[in-house]
Amino acid sequence: MRKLFKDIARVVSMDEGDVPKRGGDLSKIGLRDGVDILIENGVIREIFPSGRYGASDVDAVFSAEGLTALPGLVDSHTHSVFFGSRVDEFYERTRGKTYLEILESGGGILSTVKSVRNASYNDIEAFSSGLMDSFIENGTTTVEIKSGYGLTEKDEIKMLEVISNLSKKGTVDTVPTFLGAHALPDEYKNKKDAYVDLVAEKMIPQISQNRLAKYCDVFCEKGAFSVSDARKIAESAVGNGLRMKFHSEQFTRSGTTDLAVEFGASSVDHCIEMNEQDIEKLSKTDTVMILLPGSELVLNQNKFAPARKAIEGNCVVALATDFNPGSCPIQSLWLIGSLAVLKMAMSFEEVLNSITVNAAYSAGIQNRAGMLKEGLQADIIFVEAPYLNELFYFVGSNPVKIVVKNGKVIRSVL
Numbered sequence: 001m002r003k004l005f006k007d008i009a010r011v012v013s014m015d016e017g018d019v020p021k022r023g024g025d026l027s028k029i030g031l032r033d034g035v036d037i038l039i040e041n042g043v044i045r046e047i048f049p050s051g052r053y054g055a056s057d058v059d060a061v062f063s064a065e066g067l068t069a070l071p072g073l074v075d076s077h078t079h080s081v082f083f084g085s086r087v088d089e090f091y092e093r094t095r096g097k098t099y100l101e102i103l104e105s106g107g108g109i110l111s112t113v114k115s116v117r118n119a120s121y122n123d124i125e126a127f128s129s130g131l132m133d134s135f136i137e138n139g140t141t142t143v144e145i146k147s148g149y150g151l152t153e154k155d156e157i158k159m160l161e162v163i164s165n166l167s168k169k170g171t172v173d174t175v176p177t178f179l180g181a182h183a184l185p186d187e188y189k190n191k192k193d194a195y196v197d198l199v200a201e202k203m204i205p206q207i208s209q210n211r212l213a214k215y216c217d218v219f220c221e222k223g224a225f226s227v228s229d230a231r232k233i234a235e236s237a238v239g240n241g242l243r244m245k246f247h248s249e250q251f252t253r254s255g256t257t258d259l260a261v262e263f264g265a266s267s268v269d270h271c272i273e274m275n276e277q278d279i280e281k282l283s284k285t286d287t288v289m290i291l292l293p294g295s296e297l298v299l300n301q302n303k304f305a306p307a308r309k310a311i312e313g314n315c316v317v318a319l320a321t322d323f324n325p326g327s328c329p330i331q332s333l334w335l336i337g338s339l340a341v342l343k344m345a346m347s348f349e350e351v352l353n354s355i356t357v358n359a360a361y362s363a364g365i366q367n368r369a370g371m372l373k374e375g376l377q378a379d380i381i382f383v384e385a386p387y388l389n390e391l392f393y394f395v396g397s398n399p400v401k402i403v404v405k406n407g408k409v410i411r412s413v414l
Contacts, residue, residue: 002045002058003407005037005380007065011047012388013372014071014353020286020316020361026350029388030371037069039378042407046374062409064382067401070352071372072141072379073333074359077269077290079179079324080135081128081162082149084115086326090298099299099327100223100251109149109183112325116149116159125162131323132172134331136411139381139400144175144320144363146217148182153203156180160212171410173379175363177245178204178213181225181233196229200236208240214364215266219247220256227255234263243364249273250295260287267318267362271305272296276313279306283314288362291354292322293339294330307344318362319354334399337392348389378407 011032017025038046055061102108147159160176167174180199188195207213216237218230234244243266248256250270257278260268269290291305310317319336322328337351360370368377382402385391403411
C-alpha cells in the first residue's frame with residue numbers, strides 16, 4: 001500500500017553526518033523544506049519535492065500541513081515492564097532518604113521485585129501495555145526495556161516474554177535487555193557469589209538459547225554488583241551471543257568504563273561520576289554514553305552527567321528517560337531534552353540526535369530506525385514547531401500531533 005504525506009512544513013531527517021554521531025556531526029540534523037514523503041508497505045520509499053505525486057498515484061493521502069516531520073523517537077534505556085507502584089518512595093526522598101538507603105532497607109528495586117513475583121504474566125502484560133500508550137503519545141516509537149524485577153529464572157523469563165509480546169502488538173517496537181544483575185534478591189542476601197553464578201551459569205544460557213534478549217546489563221554500584229561480579233556476567237553474556245550494557249558510575253565511581261571498553265559494550269548508562277580519563281577511553285570507541293538526567297531530577301541530585309565534556313571529547317552520546325517505578329517515573333523524551341539543555345548545556349540539535357539516530361545506534365537498530373531515509377522503517381512523528389529550537393523551550397509540553405508506526409497512523413490529535 002502506497003501512502004503520501006504532503007504539505008509538510010519541513011522534514012528533519014537526522015541522516016546528515018556519520019553514524020554514530022559525535023563531535024560536530026551532533027549539530028547536523030538534515031533539514032529539508034518543501035518535500036513530501038511516500039511510504040510503501042511500511043517503509044519510506046521516497047522523500048521528494050512537493051507535487052511530484054498526487055492522489056491518483058497512491059492509495060491514501062494524508063495532510064501534515066504546517067507540521068514538521070521527525071523520526072519516531074527512540075528511548076534507549078527504560079525499565080517499563082513492571083507491576084505495582086513505589087509512590088511512597090517519591091515522598092520519602094523529600095524527607096531526606098537517599099536511593100541507596102531505601103534500597104538497603106529492602107525497598108526500592110526489591111519492592112517492585114515482590115510485586116512482579118506475585119503478579120501473573122497477564123497482569124504484568126496488561127499493566128505494561130498501558131504504559132506503552134504514554135510513550136506513543138509523546139512520539140516514542142521504539143523502547144529499550146530491561147528485565148530485572150524478577151531475579152529468578154522463572155520471573156526474569158516472564159518479564160522478557162512480556163517485553164517481546166509488547167512489540168507484537170504493532171504500536172511500539174521493543175528492544176529486550178536482560179538485567180538479572182539489577183539487585184541482590186532477599187533469598188541471596190548473604191550469598192552474592194551464588195546469585196552471580198545463577199545469573200552467569202543458568203539464566204544467561206537459557207535466555208540466549210530462547211532468544212529472549214539482545215543485550216545483557218549489570219547494575220555496577222555500591223550495594224548492587226561489583227566490577228568483579230560484572231566481569232563474570234559479561235564473560236557469560238558475550239560467550240552466549242549477547243552484547244553488554246552497563247549501569248555505570250551513577251552514584252559512585254566503580255571503574256566500569258574499563259570493563260565496557262574491554263567487552264565492546266553497546267552502552268554505558270548514567271555516567272554521572274565519570275572522569276576525564278573515562279571520557280578519553282570512550283572517545284576511542286563506539287560505545288554510547290546514555291545520559292539520564294530525569295533520574296538526577298527525581299532523585300534530587302545537584303550533579304548531572306558531564307555531557308559537554310563528553311561531546312567535546314568526541315564521545316558518542318544519547319539521551320533516554322530511564323523510566324521506572326522508583327527513581328524516574330518520566331516517559332517524555334521532550335522533558336528529558338529540556339533537562340539536557342538546562343542542566344547539561346546541550347544544544348537542541350545535539351538533543352535531537354541523542355533521542356533519534358544515536359539512541360537507535362545504541363539499541364542496534366540504526367538500519368531501520370532513528371532517521372527519515374529511503375529504505376528505513378516508516379516511523380515518523382509530525383510535531384508542531386514553528387521554530388525548531390522551541391521543541392525543548394516549552395518545558396513539559398508535548399508537540400506531537402501525528403504518530404506513524406510502520407507506515408500506519410496510530411495516533412492523531414488534529
